[in-house]
Amino acid sequence: MDIAAIVEERGRVSGDLVLVDDFLNHRVDPVIIDEIGRQIAEHFADLDPDLIVTAEASGIPPAMATARYMPVPVVYAKKYHSIGDRDTLVREVLSPTKGVEYRIEIARRALESGGRALIIDDFLAGGRTAQSLGQIVEESGGVVAGYAFVIEKQFAGGRDLLESHGWDVWSVVEIAGIENGKPVIARPRES
Amino acid sequence: MDIAAIVEERGRVSGDLVLVDDFLNHRVDPVIIDEIGRQIAEHFADLDPDLIVTAEASGIPPAMATARYMPVPVVYAKKYHSIGDRDTLVREVLSPTKGVEYRIEIARRALESGGRALIIDDFLAGGRTAQSLGQIVEESGGVVAGYAFVIEKQFAGGRDLLESHGWDVWSVVEIAGIENGKPVIARPRES
DSSP: OOHHHHHHHHOEEETTEEEOTTTTSSEEOHHHHHHHHHHHHHHTTTTOOSEEEEETTTTHHHHHHHHHHSOOOEEEEBSSSOOOOSSEEEEEEEETTTTEEEEEEEEGGGSOTTOEEEEEEEEESSOHHHHHHHHHHHHTTOEEEEEEEEEEEGGGOHHHHHHTTTOOEEEEEEEEEEETTEEEEOOOOOO | OOHHHHHHHHOEEETTEEEOTTTTSSEEOHHHHHHHHHHHHHHTTTTOOSEEEEETTTTHHHHHHHHHHSOOOEEEEBSSSOOOOSSEEEEEEEETTTTEEEEEEEEGGGSOTTOEEEEEEEEESSOHHHHHHHHHHHHTTOEEEEEEEEEEEGGGOHHHHHHTTTOOEEEEEEEEEEETTEEEEOOOOOO
16 A cells, blocks of 8 residues: 555645645544554564554554554653653653644653663654654663654654654655645655 | 453552553553454444544544454544644533543544444543533534443443433443552443
């Protein structure tokens, strides 16, 4: 299944946003999300992570779909309510997409000291949320084994930010830009 | 796999809350969540729903796990950000658990007029969120085919509220009360 073709055909553009809520992050198509999970697990088949880390809410479906193929636990960071646990790891994140600052928070007990985390999210744009998740993993004593995104906006700088930490990044679909109200799919990278 | 025994052993009580974030709604165990999805799909095998409806974020894992067995799309209501779509269905919900009022919102295009929705969430307590999801489904022209919860607190009144609408309710695990800092598992209902 060609996920890029689906994003190209069914993604709706609003300003500089690519809306995929018809099949990915509001209404989730069971066949598409399963294929996304399969592709991420296949790409990282040699990674052997101990857990998947994501952030609520839209990261959860691709994380769950990938976990089914690995299979490993999924830890999702909370954004909107404090967890109540006393021992949590927190980062403040500025989201340029939404124009707000929010907290992401993971209980230390949810992570594993020394554990290898595959970090998954639906979108890679500026990369601030992803970077914060990686920092939380490392603060817990864990290791960032890699990053997987469903859709990467190449023009938003997130890959450079994550790679500057030495972290490995892979995306199912990369968007080179937006033209005539449609996302322009980038050519696949050489692997 | 006996999900009730897992809730009894691993659920942590804080006040009148039963915390299951070690395996269900912060760190999600892949084997446990898969079994929960399997049991819900098995219970509702004759229901033949067109879609599953839940609310972000903690409803998404059991909804995704069930959808894998059905398989149907999962629509998750947004709670914290407006969707941006002009045509949305909205309810204000008072959450006694969290002591706050919040909005749940679903784009009309995500639902199907006439579609039969199985509504899934992690907890049934007072039932306000679940009731609001059912009302949104009906407002969209759809039908509430049934409700499935992972954990029901029998003493919180949610079942009566939902059944007063004529809706069918089933829970994987029912908790009769909390004693000595542990959840007390209710005996299974006659089916």
